[in-house]
Amino acid sequence: MTDDETVSRVLSALADPTRRRILDALVRQGSSTATVLAQELPVTRQAIVKHLGVLDRAGLVEVWRQGREARYRVVPGTMDATAAWMERTAAVWGSRLAAIRKISEAAERQATDHGR
CATH class of the missing domain: 1.10.10.10 (Winged helix-like DNA-binding domain superfamily/Winged helix DNA-binding domain)
Incomplete structure (x- = not known):
């Protein structure tokens, strides 16, 4: 398998x-x-x-x-492949969410700066 x-x-x-x-x-x-x-x-x-x-x-x-x-x-070890997949997926989504957060914070700062 x-x-x-x-x-x-x-x-x-x-x-x-x-x-x-x-x-x-x-x-x-x-x-x-x-x-x-x-x-x-x-x-x-x-x-x-x-x-x-x-x-x-x-x-x-x-x-x-x-x-x-x-x-x-x-059975020990059977979930290892699943855990590895979940870790890889979490890492990808974590980096994507961090990038979105960065863009959102930059847009928010820009909007605040222009609003003054």
């Missing part, structure tokens, strides 16, 4: 607040089952399993069997 595809899948998966809450719970707990997560969140176990499937396809969580239970944990 390319970085661009990874970023798209991660952002799509993180667009849902329930999935973000599941990730938060997994980060806190280290690993968990769908049953335990469903007890903590206001959704059914079946909904949790579907959300975990989306997170798994995005590469954000991994699943393994421990006895009869399926356990889930966050």
